[in-house]
Amino acid sequence: MRFSNKLRVLVALMVCAMVMAAAPAFAKGKKVRVYKGKPAKYVFLFIGDGMGLPQKSATEAFTGEQLIMNTFPAQGMTTTSAANRFIIGSAAAATAIASGQQTNIGMLGMAPSQKHVKSIAEMAKADGMKVGIVSSVSIDHATPAAFYAHVPTRGQYYDIDVALAESNFDFFGGGGLKDISNKKKNSKNFKGNVLDLIKNAGYKVVTDKEAFNAIKPGDGKVIAWNAWLQDSKAMPYAMDMTEKDITLPEFTAKAIEMLDNPEGFFLMVEGGKIDWACHANDAAAFIYNTVAFDNSIKEAVEFAKKHPKETLIVVTGDHECGGLTLGFAGTKYGSYFDALQPQTISFQQFSDQIVKLWKEEHKGKASFEDFQPTITHYFGLEFEGDAKKNPLVVKDYQLAMLKDAYERTMKGEKKFKDPELYNLYGGYDPLTVTITHVLNNNAGLGWTSYKHTAVPVATSAMGVGSSSFNGYYHNTDIAYKIMAIMGMTPKVHAGINNAELAAK
Known part of the structure; x- marks a missing residue:
């Protein structure tokens, strides 16, 4: 015993x-x-x-x-x-x-x-x-x-892409591939164009919504991405999408359809x-x-x-x-999330398209006052009115911040080694990130880091x-x-x- x-x-x-x-x-x-x-x-x-x-x-x-x-x-x-x-x-x-x-x-x-x-x-x-x-x-x-x-x-994107081709996984969907031909020279083991490897591994490659919607489980292994890849081969921000884009829920639903099986x-x-x-x-x-x-x-x-x-x-x-903090010194105990409602475009699309086009068309000859209606149109910020009663109204100190950021953007400044400037703008377009800071702060949200x-x-x-x-x-x-x-x-x-x- x-x-x-x-x-x-x-x-x-x-x-x-x-x-x-x-x-x-x-x-x-x-x-x-x-x-x-x-x-x-x-x-x-x-x-x-x-x-x-x-x-x-x-x-x-x-x-x-x-x-x-x-x-x-x-x-x-x-x-x-x-x-x-x-x-x-x-x-x-x-x-x-x-x-x-x-x-x-x-x-x-x-x-x-x-x-x-x-x-x-x-x-x-x-x-x-x-x-x-x-x-x-x-x-x-x-x-x-x-x-x-x-x-x-x-950052070894080519090697990662090769691993994808060799994985034998059944469904990949969403964004695209960053280095299919080893342009960045991050790999010493070049095996050819990754898209060829993927196709040779039996994958069906789908790059538009119509073909995506037509995929059926009988099609076998699939890799699919959205036709418009907004930045770094990624899908567009949700708020920038149109009916032509495949959403994340749609990719998820299709993945479930393709994967569902008795095993x-x-x-x-x-x-x-x-x-x-x-x-x-x-x-x-x-x-x-x-x-x-x-x-x-x-x-x-x-x-x-x-x-x-x-x-x-x-x-x-x-x-x-x-x-992110759910509270900001400038709004004390106040939270005004409705102030975010008028924003209709992401920082990415605003800087890539709106700001870029403005700079090309005006060659630095337009004033910040000329640009104010554009800010109001895409973000809802207003430059007249009572800031104490309306969180969308820009305060005097914020106006000074926006003007300074506008000048830096028009000069093409972006990467800042100076700690004070980095804290203001990070590695982003000065004007765009200042606009979101002003809007977010007025809504009662604060940021401490990039x-x-x-x-x-x-x-x-x-x-x-x-x-x-x-x-x-x-x-x-x-x-x-x-x-x-x-x-x-x-x-x-x-x-x-x-x-x-x-x-x-």
Whole structure:
């Protein structure tokens, strides 16, 4: 009897050791809820790039409606640090979420040692499931690439594109490819034009909406992107789209249609331009893109209603971006989200088209006063009236800021090494970013950065095993939890924790 008890203890210790060995670095030394039920057959992972709690709250305040992701029964808080930096980048964050591996800034699909780690998507494909990757930015950008590529530097777009062609995933959709012919010379292993590799791998390439709408599951593997790629091969901002464009919800719905099969599927959808809008401190742009992202989640929820006992939906952010605050010194306790309503164009389209055309037509000979009606037309800011009663009226000090920014824009100034000027404009067109700052501040929103921050983000879930996502945990645990719910054994390696980093 005594020997039997010892044996039981030994077996228990061995099981615990196996679980902890498989767990991410942040899971070690603490209790991790391990799902032990029937594996989920259909798994959705939505990543709002740059989407922190302020972005979600501002969107709800603007629309007056609750985001569907905020209605999910499981709601957790997630920390986001990288192995070698407190404030994470998208490559390290996506690797953590995709593989359970805490890694260094810029690395994709590998540990700090550069040892490759398998992603949830790769494991799902190996298990016979179909796999889809959708993003509103280029499909070889950091977040989507972490699910199929393994490179030490996220800028190796050609190598990432080759990895896409070799992935054998079933559906790619959203933005385009950044370096199909290795023009940037980031790869020493040239294999030819990536589009040829993709087609030779059996993919159907679709680049317009009519052909996109006609795709059927019988067409096999597909890569599709929007005809108009606004910036860096990314889809247009939601507020700039026309009926000719394919929206993120439409890409999501088509992915579901293409992936649905008896063996199940894994689908990752990224709302990448939430992040880009926040980098540029454009509240209206990130809000409309957050709405589009949430509408994509609705497509998954509708699918889950048909398969309630087989579906898991997880929604998270990879980090917060911009240091957004829901409050501004100039408005004290006031919030005026309606002031954002008149903005009809993103910062990107305004600077790329409106400002560019103005400069070309006027050659620096037009005054700021001449340009004021254009600002009013696209952003709603007014230059006459009582600023105390109307948040759209520009204050005297803001007018001085706008005039100075206008002069710098007309001179072509953009990259600022001077700290004071960088704090004002970042790396953006001075006039455009000053307009959004004035409008956002008057609405009661403030920005502290043009980069990411380290504030925790929300992770929510519904469906099979969703209760695992309650609580407070590091983003590496997201992969660990999803793998457990999919019946997989996590294949992760020890990262570098903050204590080890500080000791170096």
